[in-house]
Amino acid sequence: MANQLPPGQFETEKWPILHKGDVYSFNKDNWHFKLFGEVEKELSLTYDEVMRLPKTISSIDMHCVTTWSKFGNTFEGIAFREFLNLVTLREGVTHVKIFGYYNGDRFGYSANLPLDNLLGDDSLFVYRWKDHNQDWETLSAKHGFPLRFIPPSSFYLWKGTKWVSGIKFMTEDEEGFWEELGYSMTANPFKEERYK
Template sequence: MQSNERREREREMRDAGRLPPGQSLTLKWPVLHVGSVPLFAPTTWDFRVFGLVEEQLRLSWEELCKLPQSEVLADLHSVSRWSRFDNRWGGILATELMKRVTLRPEARHVMIHGENNYTANLPISDFLLPTTVFALRHDGEPLTAEHGYPLRLVVPNLYGYKSVKWVRGIQFLDRESPGLWEFNGFHIYGDPFKEQRSSS
């Protein structure tokens, strides 16, 4: 796409209310993460749901892949000021996963746990939106390792640091608790349309 076409597309997205303030359209998909890309061993990999639940859930890679899958078309907004539009994410909806879990009444927040000790927090209300998906695929192809293979949580309504790569589990809490980037000064919620980039 030529620069004039790109500017026109950016203006179109802004006029449609899809480009948050302070963001620029990208056609590429920049790679940003903490630590090195972890190795994936399907026979030992597992996914856990724990914390304020009536019974903890553990799924092997084979069990996870057998869960019903859906597609979500959604934009991705990075706190580093780029936006990528109309991503097709294929995988397991958060609402589908939660059909297998009974929350305790005091559960209010979710801590997402990824490889490399990465964590990110979410209110349960955002976690349970119909667009929140545990993605296995992007635009019809399996996720690449640098973009989160084998499993990435995608939370389209918040900045990308909430969309945890290499996710390994979710923990339900009764209070808000900062994850890795939130603890280091990023906004505790991270709404792109309110430019909630930092906690200050």
């Protein structure tokens, strides 16, 4: 599926900046990452604890619902599975919500995703990136610093939460921010699953 342009998309060399609400201003002293929901024990991690987790480098194509696609992106970050390894799930967990800051609310933004799709190297909480036009660069605040979730290329990019703050583990699917506003629950760009 790498470098495959989904229907209705055009290729761009740039990484457009799109978001709703204010740009989050990172403060290491009060930033925490919460793992909660259908887990045996909730966990809250500091920024330093998160950054001590094992790192992964992976190339992931990005497809935005606004019709642009960007190939040749290489990201460094923490694989979703590293967070999964820190908790014991209760029986029947099938989906997650990945939360992020929105207008000062730590859990104001969220995106729902099926758990099974998030276990590979292409499911990353990233903090730096590069492409064939530039060497490694720290993620900018507008792109989601200090940590942004980049989903596998089988999802539109609104599933890629900026300014992440936690993961909620769920036994059934649940609408996130854009899904509540009429966007697709599944968001497969190759099937043009843009809206409900």
